[in-house]
Amino acid sequence: MLGLVIGALRARRVQALVMLALAAVTVVAAAVAARAADTAGEHAARARVAAATVTERTLRVRGTVTAGDRPEEVLRRMANLVDAPVDEKSGGLRLAGDLVDADGNHRQAADLRSAEKLCANVTLRQGRCVGADGEAIIPEELARLLGVGVGARIVHATGLTAQPVTLDVVGIYTPLDPAGWFWAGQEGTAAYTTTPTVTAAKATVTATFDAVLEPEAFDDAAGLKSGLDRLRTARFEVTSGAAGLADAVAADRRSVHRSVGLAEAQILLVGGLAIAVAAAYAAQERRGDAARLAIRGLPRWRIRAATAGQSLLPLALGAIWSPRLFAAGFVIVTAADWSATRGGVTELMRDVRPRRPLAAATAELCALGLAAAALFQIVAAPAADVRRDTGFGLAQVAPLLVAAGLGVLGTRVLLAAAGLYGRHALAAGRLSGALAGLTLGRRRTAYRIVPLLAAATCVLALAAQDWHGGATARAERARVELGAERVLRVAPVPRERLLAAVRAADPGGREAMAVVVTGAAGSAPVIAVDAVRLRAVAGVDGTALHPGAPAPLVFTGTDLSLRAAGDGNKLRVLLAADGTGEQAVAEFGPLSAGPDPYTAVVPGCARGCRVEAVEADRGTVELRELSAGGRTVIGGAMFADPARWRTTVAQASAGIQVVQTGGVLRIGDAEPRTRRPVDSRLYVVDAPVPLPALATGDAAASETHDQPAASIFGASVPLDPTSTALVPRGGGNGILVDLEYAARITAVAVGAVPSAERPEVWLAAGAGDAVIANLRAAGLDITGSDTVTAATARADRLAPSVAALGDLAGAGIVLLLAAVAAFVVAAVDRRDRDAEQAALRRQGVPQRLMRRVERRAALAPVLVAVVLGLAAAVLLRILAPPPVRAFSDAWPVQAPAVQATALVCAGLAALVVFGAVVITRVGRR
Known part of the structure; x- marks a missing residue:
């Protein structure tokens, strides 16, 4: 046998x-x-x-x-x-309290801390790292607030029961990588020293251990x-x-x-x-x-x-x-x-x-019943259940069942339509059409092969759509989360200097944009951008973020003159150097009622300064005119203009009262109405307050149902938010504001604390290496970069992309198996077709006509199967989402249910593969 x-x-x-x-x-x-x-x-x-x-x-x-x-x-x-x-680790101690300068004039809330690997995670702007007990390094912003530098002596005071700790400042630092693992556990402001120095306070301290797993x-x-x-x-x-x-x-x-x-x-x-x-x-x-x-x-x-x-x-x-x-x-x-x-x-x-019609009808009814059951389960099940790992039921094999069911119905229609068309063509004398229709209508080949080809086409179309939709969504998300086509990471630099350097490197404003990412821990990130360049660089309309505002009060010169009167008190004019933002103070007084002007010398304003605020000692002060080098900077009319001056923003209580009349600005004392910190400064209005913002969801909502606000550069700033679904870099959780206006509002704000800031430069798609060279020439230290392409590639390695790619590979194998089955059908049916062709040739039918008829008869089931498979894929995607989300989290995907491009490509691929198989068998006779 x-x-x-x-x-x-x-x-x-x-x-x-x-x-x-x-x-x-x-x-x-x-x-x-x-x-x-x-x-x-x-x-x-x-x-x-x-x-x-x-x-x-x-x-x-x-x-x-x-x-x-x-x-x-x-x-x-x-x-x-x-x-x-554990990959990296750092242990240390921390003690809460205040830092006070040697004269006791400035006090700032700050911890005293020790931490392993500190010196490897800081960039020293001045001095050196801690080397002995009693030495400390402090952040750059804290040094500015305290008014101290390297060599200064400060005191850390904790409470009545703890001993004050005297510290010698040996270095001024900025974080090497503010977004890195080390600084993720170092929230808040602190002076860093040795462990014995922290324990010298004889107080209860907090032991810390941070590790990267x-x-x-x-x-x-x-x-x-x-x-x-x-x-x-x-x-x-x-x-x-x-x-x-x-x-x-x-x-x-x-x-x-x-x-x-x-x-x-x-x-x-x-x-x-x-x-x-x-x-x-x-x-x-x-x-x-x-x-x-x-x-x-x-x-x-x-x-x-x-x-x-x-x-x-x-x-x-x-x-x-x-x-x-x-x-x-x-x-x-x-x-x-x-x-x-x-x-x-x-x-x-x-x-x-x-012919056994009963058996054929039974098989058809079974196929249609399974297809209907699969459709019912998909429609009845919630979208979340379709993606849930619940085994392999009808919903999991629905593409095969639905496409096969449509294939059975389509075959019946095809055979009936082919026979009808053949008879009408024969009556009309169209021999080619008549032979093709009658040949197809008599054969049962299509009945057996169309459902299988339709199922394979459906599986491929679904996998191609899911992969294409996921790839598109990942690229769009990478662009949103990154912010621009290319992002350069910059070593810590003052905000005003970053803004000036980027504008100097790209004067046209089409290729580069200064950005600073900040925000309080646990809250939505705040992305401060140079809004006038936002559309050109990131493709987002930033017009609403940079509305018109009164011009800043700027001047050039080191000799200032003030016409004012007072009660023997002093007046300070707070200034910011143009292009660098370095703070300067011009002090006048003691002021009296005399007519003579008061003078002050500010060396830091030789290249230009901007007036930020005025501050007086307790008492009453009248301001009439401020001039520099003989030119008026602020005249009486501007001093008396209420639109050019404001008191504190949300985080403090105003400690002054202001009267503006007759070309005179009068500042007097006022009792604060709340227990919040008191702010006795009067600020120049050169930015809109509340600050316009684009915010996602409730990112800018206030817990007290008061004015919406956000922590920007360590200060609480009131916002005028406009709701949006996504913001660059923040995605579905972020606040977008204008960098220039935000820097002006927070520059000398009372109550501001040092904040974690990540300066960046965003580049447009067409930006070349010349822009990067210009940025370096402008003094920016570029420490790294990222691109949309790289971010998309990282996302493509995650589970959703891997799953979609696996589905696509499996669909390709399914297509191959269906093509082999089509090859079998064409090969086995060859004998009957050879006999039919020989009989027709004996009756005088031309060989060329016979080949054309055979090609039409062979391609018709393929065309019907591909169309039905694509129709099933469209139906399934409209009724149910993909079984695997494009992302593991809840990121919103705004992709259409049907991906037309992927659908067409899948259909063409199936048509080419199946058509090549059947045409090859026809051509070999």
């Missing part, structure tokens, strides 16, 4: 090879998909950790250390309790959470987003496994259908073999073994690594062989095969 089967296989090599290829491709593709799931999930997890924020990767532990404890033991205990793998730490979410719980049980305060990141990593792995598993299921299902088609056609070819074996008197079971073995043997060789596929194939082949060879000898010898 085995020799008989092998001899038959030699005679029908093509059928055997096709069955072998179908089984092998299905098994190999499914095995590769299963193995790729682990690899792809691991890569996606590593990419997710690499793309995580500093807060998500860091672990911050805080504990109280009393004066009698040994802080080094507490820090060692903290480190020992952190059993997760290794990527491997997020592989075990349960273990990581258990470690965090142990720290909390030890009465330590723990702050970390690591648990959430570990959950996200686990979810990414599940998402990739689910997506690849779904692709594997589709491959197995389509492979099984392709094997069924090949087995059915092969069984029809073996009807003559069954008849001849029956004439020789062989038992029925041996006849079935001899005929079915011709498909089972290559199937077994191809599916050797998949017992499940072989078992399913065994049932399919046996059933197909039984259906084709169950008749008697006379029936088996007939060329015209018997």
Whole structure:
């Protein structure tokens, strides 16, 4: 019997090879998909950790250390309790209090801290790093507020029970990387010193331990959470987003496994259908073999073994690594062989095969029922449930079922329409159309192959749309989150200097824009941009952020003259140097009622200064005129103009009363109405207050239902927000303001504290290297850069993109399997078509006409299948979202449900592949 089967296989090599290829491709593709799931999930997890924020990767532990404890033991205990793998770590102490200058004139709230790896994470603007007890380094902004520099002596005072700590300032610093892991745990303002210096206060201090976790730490979410719980049980305060990141990593792995598993299921299902088609056609070819074996008197079971073995043997060789596929194939082949060879000898010898309408109708009803059930489940299930990992139900294989159901209906319409068209064409004398229609209408080939081709086309169209939509959404998100086509990171630099340097490097305002990212911890980030350049660089209309405002009061000269009167008190004019923002103060007085002007020398204004505010000692002051170098800067009319002067903004209470009349500005004392800090300065109005802003959602909402405000450069600034869905860099959570106006409002604001600021330069798409060279020439230190292309590439390595790419690869294999099935149909049906062509040739039909007829008849099912597959894909995408979101978080995706470009490309690909297969078989006769 085995020799008989092998001899038959030699005679029908093509059928055997096709069955072998179908089984092998299905098994190999499914095995590769299963193995790729682990690899792809691991890569996606590593990419997710690499793309995580500093807060998500860091672990911050805080504990109280009393004066009698040994802080080094507490820090060692903290480190020992952190059993997760650590990449970077830093321990230290911190003590809250105030810093006071040696004269006691300036006081600023600031911690006294010690921290490991401090010197490796700062940029020293002046002096050196801490080297001995009693030495300290302070941030640049704090040094300005205290009015001290390197070599100055300051005192840190905590309270009545603690001892004041005297510090020698040996360095002025700025953070090396304000967005890095080290500074993520150093919120607030502080002077940094040694650990013994902090403990010298003999007060209760806070021990701190900050660590960046290794990527491997997020592989075990349960273990990581258990470690965090142990720290909390030890009465330590723990702050970390690591648990959430570990959950996200686990979810990414599940998402990739689910997506690849779904692709594997589709491959197995389509492979099984392709094997069924090949087995059915092969069984029809073996009807003559069954008849001849029956004439020789062989038992029925041996006849079935001899005929079915011709498909089972290559199937077994191809599916050797998949017992499940072989078992399913065994049932399919046996059933197909039984259906084709169950008749008697006379029936088996007939060329015209018997029609079994009941069996065909039953199969059609089953296909339509499954398609309807799948559609019902999709429509009835919420969108969130479609994406949920709930196993493999009808909703998961809906593309195959719906497309196959449409294929069954489409085939019925195709056959009926083809026969009708053929008869009408014959009556009209159109021989080519008549032959094509009648040929197609008589054959059952389309009935068997159209549903399979439609299902493969649908799967490919859905995968292509999901991948294209996700890729587009990721590119758009990268552009929004980055802000511009290219972003340059800049070493810490004063805001006014950054603004002046960028404007000097790009005087046309079309290629570069100064940006500073700031904001209070835990609140929406504030992105301060040079709004007049926002449209050219970032493609966002910034007109509303930079409305007209009174011109700044600027002058050039070092000699100032003031005509004023007072009660023996002094008056200070607060100034900002043009282009650098460096602060200067012109002090006049003591003021009296005499007519003589008062003078002051300000060397820092030789290249120009801007008047920011005036401040007087207690008492009453009358201001009439301020001049520089003999030229009037502020005349009496401007002093008396209420539109040019304002008192404090939201974070302080006004400590003065203002009267403006008769060309005189009179400033007097006023009792504050609240317990907020008192601000006795009168500010020049050269920026709109409230400050216009673009804000997402409730980013600028006030918790007290008062004027909306935001922390900008360490000061609370009232806002006039306009709601928007997304803002550059902030995405769905951010506030966009004008950098120039924000800097003017906050420059000398009372109550402002040093803030974490990240200066950047955004470049437009067409900006060249010349602009970067100009920026460096203007004095900016560029420390790094990022582009939309790089950000998109990072997003493409995350789980949603990996899952979509896996779906697309699986759809390609499904298309290949369907094409092989189409090849089988065309090859097996070749004998009948050859006989028909020979008969028509004997009747005088030209060869050229016959080839044209054959091509039309062969392409018609392909065209119908592709159209039906695309229609099913459109229907499914309208009814249900993609099974995998474009992003792991809740980022809004504004993509259309149907991606026309991807749909057309998928349709063309299916048409080319299927058309090439059937045309090749026609052309080879």
